[in-house]
Structures are given as C-alpha cells and as structure tokens.
Amino acid sequence: MPLISLSDIHHTYSGTAQAVPALRGVSIDIDPGEFVAIIGPSGSGKSTLLNIIGTLEKPSQGRYLFDNRDVTTIPERDLARLRATRIGFVFQNFNLIDHLTVYQNIELGLRYRRDHLRGRRELVMEAMDRVGMGHRADHLPRQLSGGQQQRCAIARAIVGQPAIVLADEPTGNLDSRNAAQTLGILKELNDKGTTLIIVTHALSQADQASRTIEMHDGRIHLSSRRLS
Numbered sequence: 001m002p003l004i005s006l007s008d009i010h011h012t013y014s015g016t017a018q019a020v021p022a023l024r025g026v027s028i029d030i031d032p033g034e035f036v037a038i039i040g041p042s043g044s045g046k047s048t049l050l051n052i053i054g055t056l057e058k059p060s061q062g063r064y065l066f067d068n069r070d071v072t073t074i075p076e077r078d079l080a081r082l083r084a085t086r087i088g089f090v091f092q093n094f095n096l097i098d099h100l101t102v103y104q105n106i107e108l109g110l111r112y113r114r115d116h117l118r119g120r121r122e123l124v125m126e127a128m129d130r131v132g133m134g135h136r137a138d139h140l141p142r143q144l145s146g147g148q149q150q151r152c153a154i155a156r157a158i159v160g161q162p163a164i165v166l167a168d169e170p171t172g173n174l175d176s177r178n179a180a181q182t183l184g185i186l187k188e189l190n191d192k193g194t195t196l197i198i199v200t201h202a203l204s205q206a207d208q209a210s211r212t213i214e215m216h217d218g219r220i221h222l223s224s225r226r227l228s
C-alpha cells in the first residue's frame with residue numbers, strides 16, 4: 001500500500017489580485033522506503049507539491065491519502081499531530097530558532113511526544129550523534145556553519161522517527177562539500193527505511209534518487225525510476 005497517494009490534485013493560490021494555478025492535476029503514489037527527487041524549472045509547482053504532501057497546504061481540489069487516511073477531511077488539530085509525529089521537514093534556510101541551543105532546537109521535534117525526560121534525552125542524543133553534532137549541543141545556531149545548521153535541522157526532523165522526510169532544496173544554501181555531506185546523511189536515512197522526498201535543482205542529487213519526478217507548469221511532465 002502506498003504511503004502517499006495523490007489523485008488529480010489541483011492547487012490555486014488565491015488571496016492575490018490574480019489567482020495563481022500552481023498545480024493542475026497531479027496524481028502520484030509513493031511507497032514506503034522510496035527516495036523521490038522532484039525537479040523542474042522555477043515556478044513549476046515543486047514546493048507547492050511538497051507542501052501539500054507535508055499537509056502544510058490543503059489542496060484546492062483532489063484526493064490525498066496519507067497512510068490510507070484522507071487528510072483533506074482530518075480536522076486541523078489532528079492534522080497538526082500527524083504532521084508533527086509522522087513527517088519531518090528540512091528547509092533550504094534551515095529554520096532553526098535563533099535563541100535556542102542545538103539540543104533545544106532538536107528537542108522541538110518531540111513536542112508532540114509524551115516520552116519521559118530520560119527517553120527524550122536519549123532520542124535527542126541519538127539524533128545529534130547521527131548527524132555528527134553531538135559536540136555542539138550547547139551552541140546557538142549563529143555559532144554554527146551553514147552545513148552544521150542544516151545537520152541540526154535534519155536531526156530535528158528525524159528525532160521523532162517520522163515515516164517520511166520532506167526536504168525543499170536542502171542544499172541550496174550550502175557549498176558543494178557541505179551539500180554532499182547533507183545529501184549523504186539524508187540518503188543514509190533512506191537506506192535505513194525512511195521515505196525521502198527532496199526538491200532539488202542539482203541533477204547530480206536527482207540521479208541518486210530511486211525515482212525522479214519532473215514538474216512542468218503545475219503538472220508531472222515525466223516520472224522515471226532508476227534502473228538498479
């Protein structure tokens with residue numbers, strides 16, 4: 001059974017003088033464990049598609065099943081819980097909280113869990129070690145390099161052991177060495193079973209995915225699986 005199932009998704013941004021049709025009939029199933037790269041020109045709808053998959057945005061039209069649940073009918077409170085417990089987000093600009101330490105930022109990923117303090121501590125330490133940030137627990141984001149900030153953001157995304165990680169141009173603000181390291185960490189997660197979807201402009205990254213989806217003008221222009 002697919003983890004993500006989108007059928008004929010349309011999305012139009014209203015609120016501005018002119019309504020903008022960002023998605024125009026997207027259908028796709030994504031199975032647990034897949035690594036999907038979404039590519040395509042600027043404005044083609046990549047981020048919109050990722051935000052809908054992440055339930056940050058509700059589609060204007062169409063059906064979306066997450067783990068066989070129709071998320072378009074789930075009340076916002078329950079949806080916030082599903083989002084916080086099942087989905088990890090990684091953004092281009094890291095989105096860390098400036099005045100919280102690395103440890104505290106990562107712990108935010110557990111805000112919906114009721115683990116006792118020791119359990120929480122173990123999960124945070126494990127996530128920190130997984131991204132090689134154990135030695136920076138008490139640092140503030142501004143005391144870190146861009147690559148370290150993104151590793152901290154990845155730890156926050158994975159600390160709650162989500163089923164899926166969504167990353168929107170996760171290496172867009174990094175130099176090539178840090179970009180390669182960041183992608184390596186995400187790939188390692190995927191190798192261990194976490195479903196991974198990234199939006200990327202880097203074809204070298206898309207090449208490493210098990211499936212590439214090319215968006216064009218709000219539609220899936222091409223979907224290809226890597227032969228292995």
Ligand SMILES: Nc1ncnc2c1ncn2[C@@H]1O[C@H](COP(=O)(O)OP(=O)(O)OP(=O)(O)O)[C@@H](O)[C@H]1O
Pocket residue numbers: 013014016020021022040041042043044045046047048049
């Ligand atoms: N919040 C918004 N309000 C109005 N229009 C929006 C909004 N977000 C995106 N759009 C429009 O929707 C279309 C798709 O945008 P989207 O950000 O999904 O594209 P993208 O492929 O991710 O682009 P990029 O590669 O430049 O990030 C664009 O025409 C964009 O201008």
